[in-house]
Amino acid sequence: MNISFTCTGCGKAMAAVPTMAGKRVRCKGCGDVVTVPGGSTPRPSRAFDDEDDLYAVAAPAALPPRPSGPASPLPGRPGAKATRKSRKSDGMSFWERQTLIFRTPWGIGALILLGVVIWQDLPGWRKAAREVRQEARTRGGARANAGGMQGVASSTGRAKAAGDQDEVPSGPIVLPRSPDLGAGVEIEPGVVLHEVAFGPAPAPASAPPGQSTRLWIYLPSGDHTPKSLPCVMIAPAGSTMLTGMDLGDGDRAEHLPWVRAGFAVIAYSLDGHVENRQDRAQVEAGLRAFLAARGGYTNAHIALEYALEKVPAVDPSRILSVGHSSAGTVAVLLAAREPRIAACVAFAAETGLRSYVSRKAANKDAPGFSSFLEMVQKIDPYTYREALKCPLYVFWAGDDTVTDPGSAMTMANALADSPGPGAASKVVTIARGGHYDAMIKEGIPSAIAWVKGLSAFAR
Numbered sequence: 001m002n003i004s005f006t007c008t009g010c011g012k013a014m015a016a017v018p019t020m021a022g023k024r025v026r027c028k029g030c031g032d033v034v035t036v037p038g039g040s041t042p043r044p045s046r047a048f049d050d051e052d053d054l055y056a057v058a059a060p061a062a063l064p065p066r067p068s069g070p071a072s073p074l075p076g077r078p079g080a081k082a083t084r085k086s087r088k089s090d091g092m093s094f095w096e097r098q099t100l101i102f103r104t105p106w107g108i109g110a111l112i113l114l115g116v117v118i119w120q121d122l123p124g125w126r127k128a129a130r131e132v133r134q135e136a137r138t139r140g141g142a143r144a145n146a147g148g149m150q151g152v153a154s155s156t157g158r159a160k161a162a163g164d165q166d167e168v169p170s171g172p173i174v175l176p177r178s179p180d181l182g183a184g185v186e187i188e189p190g191v192v193l194h195e196v197a198f199g200p201a202p203a204p205a206s207a208p209p210g211q212s213t214r215l216w217i218y219l220p221s222g223d224h225t226p227k228s229l230p231c232v233m234i235a236p237a238g239s240t241m242l243t244g245m246d247l248g249d250g251d252r253a254e255h256l257p258w259v260r261a262g263f264a265v266i267a268y269s270l271d272g273h274v275e276n277r278q279d280r281a282q283v284e285a286g287l288r289a290f291l292a293a294r295g296g297y298t299n300a301h302i303a304l305e306y307a308l309e310k311v312p313a314v315d316p317s318r319i320l321s322v323g324h325s326s327a328g329t330v331a332v333l334l335a336a337r338e339p340r341i342a343a344c345v346a347f348a349a350e351t352g353l354r355s356y357v358s359r360k361a362a363n364k365d366a367p368g369f370s371s372f373l374e375m376v377q378k379i380d381p382y383t384y385r386e387a388l389k390c391p392l393y394v395f396w397a398g399d400d401t402v403t404d405p406g407s408a409m410t411m412a413n414a415l416a417d418s419p420g421p422g423a424a425s426k427v428v429t430i431a432r433g434g435h436y437d438a439m440i441k442e443g444i445p446s447a448i449a450w451v452k453g454l455s456a457f458a459r
């Protein structure tokens with residue numbers, strides 16, 4: 001039968017098993033030390049005993065008598081408060097006790113100082129958060145789910161075998177109606193942004209590819225004479241390389257350095273954007289739309305035609321194709337298929353798309369896979385490598401674990417060894433920096449310097 005007794009400090013009812021008689025235990029209400037009744041001389045014990053959830057403490061050979069009044073400090077614990085009270089008897093809730101410090105002048109001052117620091121650093125934190133999101137988006141896109149890709153490959157291959165027309169088309173590209181450029185907005189000192197939407201996104205199923213392309217057109221502030229600005233064509237990164245991508249605020253870190261350097265920038269969306277990559281139906285629809293848009297070439301062509309028609313400041317002889325990761329694949333494809341591109345910059349880009357798909361596929365023996373590869377080959381930049389004549393700048397960081405730029409380096413080195421404009425091609429590798437930060441911190445500045453040194457862009 002348990003021994004019942006009360007704490008002499010706070011009056012809390014306590015209980016202990018008979019074997020605890022004579023031991024000293026700590027009250028869980030006020031923290032004071034009480035001797036369990038019924039024993040003789042207290043016996044030393046280990047520091048903690050978990051019987052009946054009571055905490056026992058080693059009792060000294062002689063303990064001074066307890067004075068009356070408030071509880072005295074515990075022996076051997078200097079600084080223990082002499083006026084311990086029950087946590088339940090102080091009239092304060094748990095959260096009131098936790099926030100007690102913030103009711104003092106020091107606590108209020110600390111809160112004000114913290115608020116000032118957060119307010120001052122908020123823009124930097126937002127920028128860092130955008131970079132983290134962009135890195136995550138790009139990394140997630142490049143590491144496409146192999147099983148999901150295989151399933152899409154099988155169904156698309158079967159559709160082709162059955163005569164479905166949702167494969168890569170050929171022939172002239174249907175241009176949408178071109179709205180006027182309209183007034184721009186200065187989004188930072190020296191940078192004006194114009195937004196253009198050709199049609200609703202997603203476009204109706206009956207609409208030709210590219211009809212819902214969106215453009216962000218950046219121009220340096222001020223008046224510009226006709227054909228006075230070199231122009232960058234750039235798609236959004238972060239796709240699976242087999243689906244499209246819409247424009248997002250995180251892309252601006254890749255756009256603005258070029259505008260600040262005196263370039264016009266035409267950023268364009270890619271047909272086949274997928275909101276949920278875990279949704280098989282969405283992924284398959286995105287792939288079909290991307291293939292129908294010729295791997296993004298249709299969107300790039302529409303964007304280029306619009307820039308040359310509606311943006312008089314763009315110099316048609318100084319058009320530059322640029323892209324990072326999956327967008328770098330599109331950039332090289334555009335440069336190889338569009339003779340008006342004067343130079344190309346590919347950051348951490350895979351340009352051997354058929355090889356990439358073959359590596360990622362989970363089951364290469366699945367029905368329709370060979371037919372699917374035939375379609376992929378039609379949007380593979382490596383397929384058109386012989387048509388690529390302009391200089392190619394390839395940038396990659398040695399610790400980038402997301403992409404393999406081997407095919408892009410092969411293309412650049414082959415161009416550098418050939419006569420003509422392509423001989424100015426260059427491969428730049430750095431030891432560290434990762435997939436995204438290396439491009440932002442070192443890749444873009446070095447590429448801008450390279451482009452400005454090309455004879456085609458020197459003015």
